[in-house]
Amino acid sequence: MNEAMVISLLLGSLAAMVPIALTSIGAVISERAGVVNIGYEGILMFSAFFGAMFAELAGNGWVGILGGAFIGLLFGVLHGILTVYLKGDHVIPGIGLNLLGYGAVAFGIRAYWGTAGQHQVPSNAQISPLWMDAFGNSLSPMVPITIAVAIIAWWVLFKTPFGLRIRAVGENPEAADALGINVELYRFTAVLIASALAGVAGAYLSVDWLGTVTKQIAAGRGFIALANMVFSGWNPIIALGGAFLFGFFDNFAIYIQNNPWLAGTIPWQFIATLPYVVTLIVVAGIIGKARPPKWDGRPYKRE
Amino acid sequence: MNLKNELRGYVKPVAESVLAILIGAFIGALVLWFSGYSPGSAYYWLIKGSLGSTDGIAETLSKSAPLILTAITFAIGARTGLFNIGAEGTVYFGAIAAIIVTQYLQNPLAGILAGLFIGALWALPAAVLKVYRGVHEVISTIMFNWIAFFLVSWLAVSVYYNPKDPNSTLPIPPGARLPLLVKGTSLSWAFIIAILSAVVVFVVMWHTKLGYELRTSGQNPRAAEYGGINPKRSAIWSFVIGGMTAGLAGAGIVMGTPPSYAITQGLANVYGYGFDGIGVSLVGRNHPLGIIFSGILFGALSAGATAMQQHAHVPLEMIKVIEGIIIIAVAVPGLLDLFARLFRRGEA
Numbered sequence: 001m002n003e004a005m006v007i008s009l010l011l012g013s014l015a016a017m018v019p020i021a022l023t024s025i026g027a028v029i030s031e032r033a034g035v036v037n038i039g040y041e042g043i044l045m046f047s048a049f050f051g052a053m054f055a056e057l058a059g060n061g062w063v064g065i066l067g068g069a070f071i072g073l074l075f076g077v078l079h080g081i082l083t084v085y086l087k088g089d090h091v092i093p094g095i096g097l098n099l100l101g102y103g104a105v106a107f108g109i110r111a112y113w114g115t116a117g118q119h120q121v122p123s124n125a126q127i128s129p130l131w132m133d134a135f136g137n138s139l140s141p142m143v144p145i146t147i148a149v150a151i152i153a154w155w156v157l158f159k160t161p162f163g164l165r166i167r168a169v170g171e172n173p174e175a176a177d178a179l180g181i182n183v184e185l186y187r188f189t190a191v192l193i194a195s196a197l198a199g200v201a202g203a204y205l206s207v208d209w210l211g212t213v214t215k216q217i218a219a220g221r222g223f224i225a226l227a228n229m230v231f232s233g234w235n236p237i238i239a240l241g242g243a244f245l246f247g248f249f250d251n252f253a254i255y256i257q258n259n260p261w262l263a264g265t266i267p268w269q270f271i272a273t274l275p276y277v278v279t280l281i282v283v284a285g286i287i288g289k290a291r292p293p294k295w296d297g298r299p300y301k302r303e
Numbered sequence: 304m305n306l307k308n309e310l311r312g313y314v315k316p317v318a319e320s321v322l323a324i325l326i327g328a329f330i331g332a333l334v335l336w337f338s339g340y341s342p343g344s345a346y347y348w349l350i351k352g353s354l355g356s357t358d359g360i361a362e363t364l365s366k367s368a369p370l371i372l373t374a375i376t377f378a379i380g381a382r383t384g385l386f387n388i389g390a391e392g393t394v395y396f397g398a399i400a401a402i403i404v405t406q407y408l409q410n411p412l413a414g415i416l417a418g419l420f421i422g423a424l425w426a427l428p429a430a431v432l433k434v435y436r437g438v439h440e441v442i443s444t445i446m447f448n449w450i451a452f453f454l455v456s457w458l459a460v461s462v463y464y465n466p467k468d469p470n471s472t473l474p475i476p477p478g479a480r481l482p483l484l485v486k487g488t489s490l491s492w493a494f495i496i497a498i499l500s501a502v503v504v505f506v507v508m509w510h511t512k513l514g515y516e517l518r519t520s521g522q523n524p525r526a527a528e529y530g531g532i533n534p535k536r537s538a539i540w541s542f543v544i545g546g547m548t549a550g551l552a553g554a555g556i557v558m559g560t561p562p563s564y565a566i567t568q569g570l571a572n573v574y575g576y577g578f579d580g581i582g583v584s585l586v587g588r589n590h591p592l593g594i595i596f597s598g599i600l601f602g603a604l605s606a607g608a609t610a611m612q613q614h615a616h617v618p619l620e621m622i623k624v625i626e627g628i629i630i631i632a633v634a635v636p637g638l639l640d641l642f643a644r645l646f647r648r649g650e651a
Contacts, residue, residue: 088636095581096630103623110618111338223445269457276446284436
């Protein structure tokens with residue numbers, strides 16, 4: 001492996017890190033407040049689609065990112081009402097949302113752009129890279145933004161009264177309630193932040209990293225983000241590192257696939273399973289014990 | 304008297320499912336209308352394509368078979384208090400196991416048993432992680448689904464590939480294929496196996512000691528433990544039985560679906576049944592007999608989608624949109640009461 005390869009692998013891993021990190025950081029905030037959402041895959045799909053649509057209408061990629069955040073927020077409102085206010089099951093709406101996302105995006109690409117399965121986002125609607133070399137390696141402005149989001153999320157969660165309350169309603173809503181904290185409001189807010197972050201991640205897929213909308217654009221990243229959240233022990237900074245690792249394995253599998261000598265020795269599919277295997281090992285407490293917030297996924301009803 | 308009460312217990316959940324289906328159809332119609340398609344024409348062809356001919360009905364029932372089986376996987380989990388969403392990966396393994404075993408033993412029974420066995424085996428790690436390490440099954444089963452995807456892809460592409468057709472695995476040998484129920488259609492014994500499985504699971508869950516233990520563990524784990532029921536045993540059985548039906552689903556797809564009788568490229572023809580089964584189970588209220596009906600409904604949606612695309616020119620992915628809305632509607636707690644309240648307010 002030479003220097004050019006290392007740089008390409010590193011930049012590829014950073015690019016792949018962004019959507020997983022943003023979605024996981026959101027999921028960390030939501031679950032710290034006690035709300036489980038497994039519908040991020042669907043949110044990624046929807047916001048990749050609408051993000052591209054808005055970016056093209058405005059001729060500006062950043063409008064797409066904001067549009068993605070807005071679409072994510074809408075689904076957050078839906079999930080929040082169902083789980084936080086109607087005290088419904090946390091898992092089922094996510095399953096519905098994922099199915100809806102796959103169907104709606106494939107349907108939407110045909111209905112809106114009239115092409116089957118794939119639409120190229122024009123370059124004026126994409127986000128220009130911060131830096132680029134002659135070999136096509138590039139660095140997106142979303143990479144430093146994502147790193148900043150991780151640090152801010154960590155600081156807010158663990159160093160501010162707002163973060164303390166978020167964690168309190170996920171850990172012990174009864175005590176929080178007794179202290180006069182509006183459990184529902186904090187849970188709802190956390191769901192909105194999480195969904196908006198997933199919305200940004202989805203739009204990043206279409207208007208920045210991949211530059212195209214496809215009918216399977218999320219490709220499981222919503223679920224990978226959930227795995228990474230567990231891997232991180234519900235910590236935004238570790239989630240950033242975990243997302244980089246997932247991104248690295250992703251790129252490394254492609255690298256093996258394209259390298260005839262290595263492809264003969266290790267099947268790339270084995271490398272591709274590594275992030276999931278590692279997550280299982282971590283969750284099983286063999287490397288370190290992962291413990292979710294106590295009231296994670298449980299509706300809170302005042303007695 | 305007792306029968307009357309029992310019937311009443313069924314009416315509300317059935318009404319809620321029907322309402323959710325209507326909401327899905329209604330919002331689906333709105334989406335079609337906004338996108339410039341004719342909802343009337345789309346729904347006409349959807350119904351005509353799935354129920355309007357012998358071929359259509361055969362296709363509907365054929366598509367419903369794996370859905371019924373993967374729905375049972377989720378339903379057994381739900382009844383025992385577990386969110387087992389591992390049916391997806393188990394289906395892949397059931398399919399590849401049937402292909403591998405029937406290369407040597409050219410007998411349909413061998414393929415079916417291979418699916419059952421590998422399904423039970425693949426379900427065990429998640430069960431063990433849950434019981435002995437407290438790993439939440441949503442996380443572990445999602446991880447195992449991805450691991451299954453890559454491992455079975457490797458087996459399909461690198462080991463059991465078809466040298467004559469790069470787009471698929473080796474086919475099930477003719478002697479091990481499930482006989483067709485109606486000649487010239489895709490309806491095979493896989494459908495009968497699915498229905499039988501649903502009935503067997505119903506009997507086990509509601510008329511045996513094991514089923515009683517499983518359901519009690521789901522309804523009230525603490526009471527179950529006081530009553531001398533071992534919750535660990537219940538959880539393991541729940542995963543294992545669920546794994547068997549999902550494995551059977553995979554074996555049934557490759558052994559009973561002409562013309563290919565193989566796994567196609569990218570696992571395309573075995574992909575998605577596990578996830579769709581969750582929706583089928585929810586609409587069927589996690590009850591094996593309800594699942595037979597909702598499985599046939601989802602089968603009809605998927606069978607009618609092709610006709611809808613051909614004749615009404617509506618992309619067949621529209622069906623997933625409707626399915627997704629139905630599931631979200633099912634997830635609304637007290638949907639019926641909420642609707643009744645809105646309606647009453649409208650009158651006042």
